[in-house]
Amino acid sequence: MHPVRKQRLLVVLFILGFSTLAVGLVAYGLRGNINLFFPPADIVAGKAPLGQPIRMGGMVVEGSVIRSEDSLRVQFDVTDYAATVTAVYVGILPDLFAEGQGVVTAGVLDGQGVLQASEVLAKHDENYMPPEVAEALQKSAGAGS
Amino acid sequence: MIPELGHLALIIALGLALALSVIPMWGSYKNHFQAMALAPSLAIGLFVFVAISFGCLAHAFLNDDFSVSLVATHSNSMLPSAFKFAAVWGNHEGSLLLWVLILSIWTAAVAVFSTPLPLPVLARVLAVMGFVAVGFLLFSLLTSNPFARLLPSTPSDGSDLNPLLQDIGLVIHPPILYMGYVGFSVAFAFAIAALLGGRLDASWARWSRPWTNTAWAFLSLGIMLGSWWAYYELGWGGWWFWDPVENASFMPWLAGTALVHSLAVTEKRGLVKSWTVLLAIFAFSLSLLGTFLVRSGVLTSVHAFAADPTRGVFILVFLACVIGGSLTLYALRAPAVSSRINFSWLSRDCLLLLNNVFFLTATLTVLFGTLFPLLMDALGQGKYSVGPPYFNAVFVPLMAVLVPFMGIGPNARWKQDSVSRWQRELLVPALVALLLGAVLPWFHAGEFNPWVALAVVLASWLALAMLRDLLSKLRHASGVGAGLRRLSPSYYGMQLAHLGFAVAIMGVVLATQYSVELDLKMSPGESHEIAPYRFRFDSLEQVRGANYVADEARFTVTRGGALVATMAAQKRRYLASGQVMTEAAIDAGVFRDLFIAMGDPIGDQAWAIRLQVKPFLRWIWAGAIAMALGGFLTLADRRYRRARSAATLTLPGANASGAI
Known part of the structure; x- marks a missing residue:
């Protein structure tokens, strides 16, 4: 084969091999590492999978935050004003977590319909609302009226 | 008025x-x-x-x-x-x-x-x-x-x-980061000007290089400052979250790293010109994309300000104009400025291009992960989020495979080299690196961590290969001092940046592998041990700052009975807004950071407390600073100033000192 063609062939083979590797890595990386957002209404309606990582967002119900006396366990209810789901979290909550405020929690739904949260994200300024929560609230408001 | x-x-x-x-x-x-x-x-x-x-x-x-x-x-x-x-x-x-x-x-x-x-x-x-x-x-x-x-x-x-x-972070992080982010506009403008003029040659690369290096160095520094700020200010003790906005600044950095290296090939060998131009367009487009992601508020992130949809649309249209326009121009004009593929597989040219392959792949995978939620949302597939595990799974292996080549690169010759010469030069560094990897991990807590071993092998291979290159540059000099003086600033810049990368590898892997984090309930008087440190919660105080009041938890940390540090973490309430904020207590050190943050009060006097020991954390930022300094150092190179003072004067052999 002509040396220039041979070199081109090798370049093409290399690019092919490398991109296969990259796509493989991406596919592997995505497996189990992405999670879908569900508003409480969908969770109560049984649309969310059990035992898989999901995210849920809404407002923290006033007066629903229960802290354990002897550990860092916290329980609170999240609502989109159409339905309410209880979440349990063990650890330190973010500073901006508060009753009556927007929150996004990531975790796994257990058999009792309780979200065992591994991460709690609160909004980070007085005007900001995570887009998912804003939309979920809008939807439930629209459905309610 | x-x-x-x-x-x-x-x-x-x-x-x-x-x-x-x-x-x-x-x-x-x-x-x-x-x-x-x-x-x-x-x-x-x-x-x-x-x-x-x-x-x-x-x-x-x-x-x-x-x-x-x-x-x-x-x-x-x-x-x-x-x-x-x-x-x-x-x-x-x-x-x-x-x-x-x-x-x-x-x-x-x-x-x-x-x-x-x-x-x-x-x-x-x-x-x-x-x-x-x-x-x-x-x-x-x-x-x-x-x-x-x-x-x-x-x-x-x-x-x-x-x-x-x-915080001081707000004073310095955004201007420095923007200096880098926006600085790629210069490389972009040079690329577009070259496409318009149809004139793309080594002098174009020489004009563009100092600007690109400066922007890259600022961006490195800006990202490092952001990471450091997030570490002590967000109160969680993390230093990188793969947050969309972090990615927004990291993608131009990755593409910029590729650009810095491909400019080297273009300047020295006159090769891959059109590729370099494309990278310059790509790097700046990613800067614009980052601006769009941050300013439009389409993604949930710590950096998002309250969003107004018209803003997002405006940037998106502008982004489409810039990217679409420059790519169209590229498609029309690139053939006129392209060069023949003509290189040997075993050469520095090829290794530098390999760098491009790695960094571009890394950029694209990060880009994919960042845009995936937007894509799925646009397709009506629901609201996904892509977490750090995805990014780690794709990014870490890429970097791990990159480093072995990174050690060879500076040692390799332009145009044509041979494996046997590489063997002669690099066998010793490789063996020493393997030896260090097998031995050093045992010194930490007496257990062998394979990831740490891998990091030690890679980092020491990189550092030793750089040293090997320095020594062979000095081989023919009359004396060490004379030889060192003869090397150009851009060579030292390259050395420093690559050593910084080695230091950062150590920092990232060791800090991740050896970190100990504990969230627990503590009352004043209680102690907790994270070997070999003992954290004692001495007292809880009320303190008053300029515009806040705070609960302050005072700790004494001892090691084997000897005092290591007294630390005070705070939970502040700001008077004007009523916002509550965690102010972590951090005792920084070359080999470890101690970190204490207060969570919420639990009952009488007791608080949720987060204790962390993070070995080698500072190495991450030290490495990033070294990379940035390396980038700045290249500016001192005579050949850029010479190009400036006498653009028409050609100086053959001006770069004989082995600069890349």
Whole structure:
């Protein structure tokens, strides 16, 4: 084969091999590492999978935050004003977590319909609302009226 | 009055930017000398008026002019002056003005420092930057005017700057980061000018390189500062979250790293010119994309300000114009400037291109992960989020495979080299690195961690290979001192940046693998041990700061009975906004950081407390600083100044000292 063609062939083979590797890595990386957002209404309606990582967002119900006396366990209810789901979290909550405020929690739904949260994200300024929560609230408001 | 002046100055700046983007460009085609010669003056005028505008906004913040809506919502009379000044860019409108200011600084810098460029090239470069400025000035004036007034209902005091932002980090992180981010516009402008002129050669690369290196160095520093700030300020002890906005700055860095290396090939060997141009377009497009992601609020992130959808649409349209336009231009003109593929597989050229393959793949995978949620949302597939495990799974293996080649690169010769020579040069470093990897991990807690071993092998291989290269550069010198003096600043810059990478590898892997984190309930008087440190919760106090009150948890940390540090973590409540914020206590060290943060009060005197011991954490940032310094060091290279003082004078053999 002509040396220039041979070199081109090798370049093409290399690019092919490398991109296969990259796509493989991406596919592997995505497996189990992405999670879908569900508003409480969908969770109560049984649309969310059990035992898989999901995210849920809404407002923290006033007066629903229960802290354990002897550990860092916290329980609170999240609502989109159409339905309410209880979440349990063990650890330190973010500073901006508060009753009556927007929150996004990531975790796994257990058999009792309780979200065992591994991460709690609160909004980070007085005007900001995570887009998912804003939309979920809008939807439930629209459905309610 | 002064805010209106600022607004007026911004409008004048828009006029100047319009003139800058049209007149010199027209002149460069008509060969109209005066029109082209106008470019530098217009560029400096643009800078002056944007600076006046920025100054007016800063004046409003510093003098508590709460009739300006931006000041009223983001400042407070109790705020310390430095934070009042930084509050200028602690919000959407102001940070956009900072963006424009820095763009105009870069434009003026090109006008001042690039006078020896052929006039048509300079005119086109400045015109392209003027065009970018037009876009952002329009964006600022039409959708996010920073000078909007609150009249007549002027509040008596401002609603305060978000406490998270009341920090030295806000003062330095955004300007430095923007210097890098926006700096790629220079590389972009050079690329577009080259495409327009159809003239792409080694001198083009030599003009573009110092600018690209500077932007890259600023970006490295800016990202490092952001990471450091997040570490101590967000209160979680993490240093990288793969947050969309972090990615937004990291992607231009990755593409910029590829660009810095491919420019080296283009300058030294005249190869892969059109590829380099494409990378320059790509790097700046990623900067713009980052601006879009951050400013439009489409993604959930710590950096998102309250979003207004029209803003997102505006940037998206501008992004489409810039990327679409430059890629169209590229498609039309690139064949005219392309060069033949002609290189040997075993050469420094090829290894530098391999760097491009790795960094570009890394950029694309990060890009994919960042945009995946937007993509799925647009397709109506639901709201996904992509977590750190994805990014780690794709990014870490790529970097791990990259490093072995990184050690060979600087040792390899241009054009043609041989495996047997590499073997001769690098066998010893490779064996020593393997040995270190097998031995060193045992020194930490007496257990062997394979990931740490891998990191030690990679980092020491890289460092030793760099040393090997330095030694072989000195081999023929009369003496070590004379040999060291003969090497160019850009060689030292390259050494420093690569060593910085090795240090950062150690930091990242060791800090991740050896970190111990504990969340627990503690009351004053209690102790907890994270071997070999003992954390004792001494007392709980109430303290008062300039504009906050705080609960303070005081700790004593001992090791084997000897005092290591006294630390005080705080939970602050800011008076103006009522916001609560965690102020972590950190005892920094070369080999470990101790970290204490307060969570919530649990019952009587007891608090949720987070204790962390993070070995080698500082190495991450030290490595990033070394990389940035390496980038800056290359600017001292004679050949750039020579190109400046005597662009027409050709100096064969000026770079004989082995610079890349």
